[in-house]
Amino acid sequence: MSLPQLLIVLKGRWLSVMLVLTVVVACVVSVSLLLPRKYTATAAVVLDVKSPDPIAGMVLPGMTVSGYMATQVDVLQSERVALRAIDALQLDRKGGLRERWQLETEGKGDFRTWLAEVVLSRLEAKPARDSNVIAVAYTAQDPAFAATMVNALVSAYIDTSIDLRVEPAKQYTSFFDERAKQLRESLEQAQAKLSAYQKQNGIIATDERLDVENSRLAELSTQLVALQAVAEESRTRQGQTGANSDRMQEVLSSPLISGMTAELSRQEARLNEIQSRLGEQHPDVLQLRASIEQMRARIASETRRVTGSVTVNNNVNQTRVAQLRASLEEQRAKVLRLRGQRDEAAVLLRDVENAQRTYDAIFARVNQTSLESQNTQTNVSVLKRATPPVSPSSPKLTLNAAVAVVLGLLLGLGTAFVRELMDKRLRSDEDVMLGLKQPLLGVLPVRPRASILGHSRARLVKSRILGALPRPAK
Structure with a gap:
């Protein structure tokens, strides 16, 4: 259907459109009121x-x-x-x-x-x-x-x-408050354990015993090394007392032995002189020879005494080395014991520090959540x-009336088209040719509706002309 035909249909069915529009608008307005x-x-x-x-x-x-x-x-x-x-x-x-x-x-x-x-x-x-x-x-x-x-x-x-x-x-x-109580008890237990251990072992917060004992241990080690060198030297000198006792430094440096040795040399020189002059059996030779033997005995005795002091000195040095080594071992054991105590005390102290840090963190959360629980801001x-x-x-x-107008127009147009489909009428030249399938002979001019009589005559003429036309074949 073309636009001109659509306009012709709306022109012929305008009463239906207006009736539907009026009914819809009236209903919507009435319901709204x-x-x-x-x-x-x-x-x-x-x-x-x-x-x-x-x-x-x-x-x-x-x-x-x-x-x-x-x-x-x-x-x-x-x-x-x-x-x-x-x-x-x-x-x-x-x-x-x-x-x-x-x-x-x-x-x-x-x-x-x-x-x-x-x-x-x-x-x-x-x-x-x-x-x-x-x-x-x-x-x-x-x-x-x-x-x-x-x-x-x-x-x-x-x-x-x-x-x-x-x-x-x-x-x-x-939750945090209960947890804080538990952690506080754990902290108190850790502190009590640390205090008891420190009291039992004599450890105080500023304990310097370990440093003192370490210094003493280092000093004993130094003394032992020095004394071991002296003892080794004395042991070596003691080994020389057997075959080379007269060549020992102590013997050579002894003034008494040096004097007696010099006197023995003089007496031997005199003995040789007197013996060559007086003979072997002369009383002076025999007396001088006896004096020489006595001098040699004294030198040997003094040499034995000097070498004996070396042995005594070596024995003393060895004894001192043994004593110093024992003291060193005792000091080392003491230092190790102190270190063990300090290490154990450090472990206990770390337990206290860890418990303290955990308690501080939980206590901070307790304070924060306590503030949040009392918050009245948003x-x-x-x-x-x-x-x-x-x-x-x-x-x-107003909105309902506007919607009603639009809806009434749509329903009115739909009603007009439905009525036109159910009651088809010839409204234009094209409808005559398409609907009757016959050629169009002529079109009567449209006259204004002057009166009812004129309108009736026009309709009568139109019906006669159309009725004289042959019927379309079925």
């Missing part, structure tokens, strides 16, 4: 997700995730918030609501839960795009009640957000409080 008026009160809250937490001292990571705003909307629309608002306004004590609950649910379920669902069904919370603002709207027949209800819901949401942060902190405080602020709306939010008469 009969429906009870509802008022929507709106409020707005803003969430601060960038400022650091006053207790933690940093921006909490959960506030920066993409689902944080959606989570807050779900919290705002939760049953807990609704029940808190109901308690604040004491809606569960108002008459009529319990009878309505009995009528709708036949007394099944919980009345407060049902009332919370009713409240939430009229609540709408929607976060603004690309911002941290949540718009809260509540619809009711009474504008004042709608404003009061949405403000109560916002207040309940703020209190609930505080509770959601405080309740875990209270649980953590109880990152939610009221941006706009609701006021009673002046105009109703529904029904919207």
Whole structure:
């Protein structure tokens, strides 16, 4: 169907279109006027997700995730918030609501839960795009009640957000407090054990005994090395006392032996002189010879005495080496014992320090969670409080009438086309040729409708002409 034909059809069926349009508009307007008026009160809250937490001292990571705003909307629309608002306004004590609950649910379920669902069904919370603002709207027949209800819901949401942060902190405080008591007992036990060990072994906080004993051990080691060298030298000299005793340094350096040796040399020289002059048996020769033998005996005795002192000195040195070695071993054992005590004391001290660090960390967490459990601040602020709306939010008469007009026109056009399909008529030259499949002989001019008689004659002439035409073959 072309546009001219469509216009011709609408021109012929305009009464149907107008009738349907009028009926639809009248029905919509009537229903809009009969429906009870509802008022929507709106409020707005803003969430601060960038400022650091006053207790933690940093921006909490959960506030920066993409689902944080959606989570807050779900919290705002939760049953807990609704029940808190109901308690604040004491809606569960108002008459009529319990009878309505009995009528709708036949007394099944919980009345407060049902009332919370009713409240939430009229609540709408929607976060603004690309911002941290949540718009809260509540619809009711009474504008004042709608404003009061949405403000109560916002207040309940703020209190609930505080509770959601405080309740875990209270649980953590109880847990950390109990843990802190256990760690304090462990710290006291570790300190008591360390104190008892220090008292038992004479270890004090500024104990310098180990340093003193180490110095003494080093000194004894030095003395032992020096004395071992002296003892080795004395042992060597003692070994020379047998075959080469007259060549020993002690013998050679003795003034008495040197004097007696010189005197023996003089007497031997005199003996040779007298013996060559007086003979072997002369009394002077015999006396001088006896004196020489006596001198030699004295030299030998003095030599034995000197070499004997070397032996005594060597024995003394060996004894001193043995004693010093024993003292060194005793000192080494003492140092090792002190080191073991200090090591064990260091282990006990590390246990105390570890217990102290753990207790300090837990105690810090106790203080932090205790502060968090007493926190009354929140990152939610009221941006706009609701006021009673002046105009109703529904029904919207102008919008409904506009929609009714559009819908009535569509239904009217549809009705016109349906009637045209069910009752086909010849409205143009093309309809004659296409519908009758006959050539068009002529077209009568359209005359204005001057009177009813003229109109009747034109219709009579038209019917005669058309009736004289041959019928199309079937």
